[in-house]
Amino acid sequence: VIIYLKKETPENIIEDILGNIRQGGIDAFYIEPYNLIISHKFHNKEIFQAHPYVENQQLLDTSYKLSSREFKSNNTTINIKGVEIGNNHFNMIAGPCAIENEEQIFGTAEYLNQLDVKFIRGGAYKPRTSPYTFRGLGIEGLKLIRAAADKYDLRVVTELIDLKLLDEIVEYSDIIQIGSRNQSNFYLLSELGKINKPVLLKRGMQSKVEEWLLAADYILSGGNEKLILCERGIRSFDPSSRNLMDIGVIPLIKSLSHLPIFADPSHGTGDAKFVHSMSLSSIAAGANGLMIEVHPNPTKSVSDSKQALGFSDFKTLLNSVEDLAKYFGKSCDFEISDRNISLSQ
């Protein structure tokens, strides 16, 4: 059950109600930001029906709650330094897998800015399957991407891989990315609920939709409502592609949840030559934005080189994306009449 409390409910009353439920050996939680009590196994609405501090009650019909449409029917929108995300807006996040050096990240930032892109991505700490591969520049990488973004009016999206690095990441980023391997890192998710910084939560490569939305609830139940979901490919039995991009999860999430849903076709397919078609496919399925790997020289990229687009291919993609997003009535944050621009590099 969810018990919505009245505004003025005193703390001792809250403790009373929690204790009342718990004495039956059942867990109950007070969710402070929403002033409600939630208990998964307690299915009785009668006990607190007439309680003077109970505003309303609702039986739980889905395991996740705060991320569901039942809890909130209107689409969530998020404003990040003047750029709107969610609902009818369409956004593009682009940049290299890993921040490698000043030339690479400033060159990319300058190019993105000329194409009117508003968000740059790049990892300073990389979760790599093998310990014998490049793990990122660390704090130096964060400083580089921040400086590049500030110079070229971009917003920074970068991944947090461990709570120990939270302060660093909060300082240098505008959106904190939680990668596939951390989608079930519940301790980390709880802490993200307590901060005031947008989070982009990628789907775990083995996560059921219900588990993904429960992970979202970890963040939302702490009070942080600036949350974006992002599909990035799941694991399948077929080795013919690196990941299997679950395009069907896009309309499914939109029917179940009010949160914005992005798509990452670079990881989703693992192959640059399918990024264009899967980007368009994601838009047709209803995605609110894309996250694309771009690199000045993909073949020299230190990680995931196979899936990054070069500048020229990215420009072509961006033109197609803008056109199709508008076809579906979206308002793009990257709108420019002529992308046949010349660059200093």
Next chain:
Amino acid sequence: VIIYLKKETPENIIEDILGNIRQGGIDAFYIEPYNLIISHKFHNKEIFQAHPYVENQQLLDTSYKLSSREFKSNNTTINIKGVEIGNNHFNMIAGPCAIENEEQIFGTAEYLNQLDVKFIRGGAYKPRTSPYTFRGLGIEGLKLIRAAADKYDLRVVTELIDLKLLDEIVEYSDIIQIGSRNQSNFYLLSELGKINKPVLLKRGMQSKVEEWLLAADYILSGGNEKLILCERGIRSFDPSSRNLMDIGVIPLIKSLSHLPIFADPSHGTGDAKFVHSMSLSSIAAGANGLMIEVHPNPTKSVSDSKQALGFSDFKTLLNSVEDLAKYFGKSCDFEISDRNISLSQ
């Protein structure tokens, strides 16, 4: 290796070459329709280099061959009673999961005809997981769908579930559908190579792309080149949808093979409310056509009722599909200026 033979190669020479390879304990096959010898484990081009009847040789770099782009670079097109499939054409196949009775199938056929749809689907023999459910009307069903199609100028797509029924199905259909559960029925596939009737080969719900294209090679190597592939959803770990529609397989197949690739979002999602978005998504990914379940009264459908569209929803879908397919430069076989038609029923 593939050994392409000269046109006039006598049979005893073919036997000689086969015997030569086989004496090393290695299999070799003569593919009569293409006048070539194929051997998977024989990787030596030198032995027959100077043979007077050998036109050309090619080392095998993929396990499937006849369905690959290396074998044939141009897109395959198929003409079915005046309607073109493949390449730049876009087709719609629609109809009920199972043929139930005269009223249902004639009503559907009339409606499809008024919307300018050219292909009707409907099963007379249904592969059902449980023996305690409806298995189809059998031969009576075939007669009904044929009569309805003939009256309303439609082409019939219906499923073959066992070789014993091949003659029946060939007689009453225009395209033979091979369902997901028979995609690896190699004995059946071999026989389909010997007939002159188009085949729509659905992907096995657990099939790797390589296995699917090898299944295609079973049919092609018999000489039947009228082959269409169709993605219909695969099995995943997530119970949140009935199947997981692998949209990414569409551009993948298009890069690997010359065959037309259709999408079936009705089975792919298992839920009518996601058919619209996944249809558009399939088009954006490059599909050559769609197969959609339509029923005069979905809630009364004897099978798969959850995934069938009613007439009105189908008309809305068809308008959207035509518009988006044209956006991507496709030529639709269903082109009508005004679908706000009135129907006799």
Next chain:
Amino acid sequence: VIIYLKKETPENIIEDILGNIRQGGIDAFYIEPYNLIISHKFHNKEIFQAHPYVENQQLLDTSYKLSSREFKSNNTTINIKGVEIGNNHFNMIAGPCAIENEEQIFGTAEYLNQLDVKFIRGGAYKPRTSPYTFRGLGIEGLKLIRAAADKYDLRVVTELIDLKLLDEIVEYSDIIQIGSRNQSNFYLLSELGKINKPVLLKRGMQSKVEEWLLAADYILSGGNEKLILCERGIRSFDPSSRNLMDIGVIPLIKSLSHLPIFADPSHGTGDAKFVHSMSLSSIAAGANGLMIEVHPNPTKSVSDSKQALGFSDFKTLLNSVEDLAKYFGKSCDFEISDRNISLSQ
């Protein structure tokens, strides 16, 4: 519901009851061998409560029925030419993947006989993923394995890949094997219900347990109760082994069903070096028997050579298997005091 009818129920009464249920648009089936009516969606026990020909009624709580322990609590046993299968018996089926020639199959049969093995396996028609590989000797192979089995007092287990071959396979075999790719071939399964020959039904490589038991119900509902299940590995995301052998399905099947359950570690692992440990593991999990690939010269095997054991390794395995099966209180059909025998070859 299941409606158990009284013995003397006249046909027109049966039709009445079926019609009664069906007029509500719900399917109902008369299962002649058990004299009962089964209807999946009809959940009303009251309507026929007082019917003079209704013996008893039961609401369906699992989708499969005849293969379930609720339907039959005692373990099914099957007698094949004097050898008992099921319950407390433990059986060994061994032989090559494919029948290749007289020397191979007679040599194997002689060896198996000397080791006191009672069942020989060998395929005459092979379901192969690629059309460019060996597909079996066909009818000549069947004749060879039958002759070898008759000479060395063995029972033949061989695969049926298409209904067209049913008469052949019935004539030459003692147990009809249905392979993984045909586990969902419902038309074929239905026909197997009508014959009087034991069937070994392998699990589909993508089949849920419920689907496997429903496939069993297809055979059982036709009246053929001589049915053995066999786990042979399923498909997973991990390419580190050819298949993933689901050992856990063995105790699961034993708790849900009365049917004997065998294990095939040769296909289950796809690697001869793991056959020994996975055989013992299957016994410890409760398997009723094993199916093992044995070949006089595995490296020369025309198919699946990587997973076949040579004679010497098989003898070692058999000794271990007999010892462990007895440890668990099983009665082995292969019991011999001294396997350090000399062979004519």
Next chain:
Amino acid sequence: VIIYLKKETPENIIEDILGNIRQGGIDAFYIEPYNLIISHKFHNKEIFQAHPYVENQQLLDTSYKLSSREFKSNNTTINIKGVEIGNNHFNMIAGPCAIENEEQIFGTAEYLNQLDVKFIRGGAYKPRTSPYTFRGLGIEGLKLIRAAADKYDLRVVTELIDLKLLDEIVEYSDIIQIGSRNQSNFYLLSELGKINKPVLLKRGMQSKVEEWLLAADYILSGGNEKLILCERGIRSFDPSSRNLMDIGVIPLIKSLSHLPIFADPSHGTGDAKFVHSMSLSSIAAGANGLMIEVHPNPTKSVSDSKQALGFSDFKTLLNSVEDLAKYFGKSCDFEISDRNISLSQ
């Protein structure tokens, strides 16, 4: 390549070699505890062939290295307060999923001690899919399990869910458990390489064997060699069990790696009624130990109640396990002649 350096190699020479490789844009890592340089993409043995400080070189044939049998052929053994793990030893770890209160954990510890079990498990911080369920007692739980273990001569196995808790967990535990959801938390794994405390690394529920062994390499490459692997069930398409226990991974790991491999049939099956058969099956497959959930009153357990054994069932299991482990020639750390003991509770 792996470049094994001579003992006295000066730091500037190491830097020289690293720089030499890296100038080609290729990563190279010095693994200090083993005094070697590893580079995944550098496949040239000639450049440093004659280098005065290079002892030996080896081309990399597997992506993981330190955990492989090629790197170390002898089985790793670990001594934990006088109890040996690995090689021919067989160990039992038992206890509740979560530490709930003093009575529960002391009662369990007393019982385990009387059965001669040497390791107690119990979680103080629980990774829970839903934020609305019990997340553990935290530091109070750690103190309770430590006190109970000290009183009853047990070693503590408890899970680390975030680096922030590392000092706490190191202080109160004898083996640090890394759960399925953290198997790919590479930052955490790196830190575990730097401490001197045994680690039990569960397999990720979606991890390929190669990924699991690479995760092991993260820990080993830091210098911590006290590492145990543990299979706990993976994700599959079949909802008939909570997880799919991959018994086949046990002999596979034993052939690829020198590390001890345990099995956790409680999570592996998710159902107490299959724990007995899957425990025996794990032993027959070659496991070095088991981890079993035991609770004084399973139905009152706050988490995972369905999979915990009660005391009486656990005693029955322990007797069977000891008997079968000895059958396979293992030396059990729990050896007692008579378990028909009476307990104070």
